[in-house]
Amino acid sequence: MIPAAFEYHRPSDIAGALSVLAEHGDEARVLAGGHSLIPMMKLRMADVPHLIDLQDIADLKGITIDGDTVTLGAMTTQHELIADEALFAACPIIREAALQIADPQVRYMGTIGGNVANGDPGNDMPGLMQCLDARFTLVGADGTRSVAARDFYESAYMTERDDEEILTQITFSATGAGYAYEKQKRKIGDYATAACAALITKDGDKVATAAIAMTNLSDIPVLSEAAAAALVGTSCDADAVKAAVAAALEDIDPTEDNRGPVAFKMHVAGIIISRAITRAWSGA
């Protein structure tokens, strides 16, 4: 419950935050909503001599929709994602998924940037961002770069982001695709036993495009290209869904924990993936 002592920084712009990061290297961490970092600090599982609070940095806030391009400032909270009607119109799966994350209080504080940068395979947004083929903007001393969500995750808590970089925004295209975020969890606020994001578009009565990504079924989020390939061109009938589920299950690697043994997780994943595909298709 009692975190170790640290020095608190509250810069008013990104340059200020970067200079603290540059000065203290891996002794410094940025603080967004604080709802993963502070719990880890309270358990002394995270050692953070310098904490850089990003709340005063206006450039990290806001939801912008410009034509088909959606840009989310990293400090946008889950509550703001849910409440934003324009975002719901441009990309309704975000609200559906965000409502399955944590609880009201946590959603008032927790941010999209913190969710995707955290690197915990339990977080829901990373798989969803892979499904949307989002890009993450990273700003560091050497300038700005953009990394695809599909290339961002290396292993549990290890990402493409360097210690001295800040994830500033998330960009993806608006989508009218049929969508579903299906999540099996033990209770409110739990990370998924298995979860699946699905986006499907239709051409006539056939699947034109599909994107299927899974949460907490490996040490990183998993986008299953094989599952998508198994759906494209089919009429998404029972056989096609079965083939897609089989393909998706080949791509995951769950581990046993108190949510269940591997065999159970594979079983749950199969059901969740099937539901996500079926519901996304019904809205396509």
Add this chain to the structure above:
Amino acid sequence: MITMTVNGEKKEVLAEPRELLIYVLREKMGMTGPHVGCETSHCGACTVEIDGKSVKSCTMFAAQAQGAEITTIEGLGSPDSLHVLQESFKEHHGLQCGYCTPGMITRAHRLLQANPNPTEEEVRFGIAGNICRCTGYQNIVKSILSAAAELNAAKEAAQ
């Protein structure tokens, strides 16, 4: 030195950066209504309202609240003049041991601001960040729905 407005009163307090808001409220400001029920940010007993948001004050450093407007259960009503929600929890037996109650009522207060006319399902989902060991939630839901009805009736009467 941290400055914040707590229940309408401007407060200045000296706190280390690592001091959690819940401890600063309880130990340095005497606001002992908000409680601590866990160390993993689940229970919501420490819920207070900060700048129009329901926040678990165990998961925020006091330094983050610099300049913030905070409402705790102590700011919602007084023993002589209960807030509608407090009256309703009393009336409908929405509490037993009382340990979750300050967080529960503070959360319900924000919930009814955001959604003045919630369904039972919306109330249950809306208080999902608050755990209660005693009541089984049924009477808490009743208390909140009844308070909502009363607040709406008062609003209509005022128009």
